[in-house]
Amino acid sequence: MFFTVKDSDTCKLIKNIWSISIDNILYRLAPANYSKSDMINWKKFLGEFVGFDNTISPATVQETYVAQNSKHVYQQSPDKFILEFSSEHDLFNACAMKVHFNDYHITGSPRNYEVNWQ
Secondary structure (H helix, E strand, O other), X not given: OOXXXXXXXXXXXXXOOOEEEEOOEEEEOOOOOOOHHHHHHHOOEEEEEEXXXXXXXXXXXXXXXXXXXXXXXXXXXXXXXXEEEOOHHHHHHHHOXXXXXXXXXXXXXXXXXXXXXX
């Protein structure tokens, strides 16, 4: 799906939005001129988050981590979600705390880092 914005301020605003939720389903957004390497760079700061069950949606997980600036979420297994962040410090801040949401006690650890988060 393609959509167009008419002014540069709106363009700058949505350039930093990596996904949107429509009817509780997350859709990834990307500028039309992004290359494969640009998309790979978006996957630079990933964290694995566990403590969910199979009834929670990626859109709900995204909302849970909005204060930590998560950019996109996808489900890897019934209890594990992968969250994408735009910076290392956002990733580390999200992984450094245990999040309590409803009946869930969520913990995260960064991917591709040799850091002990236990």
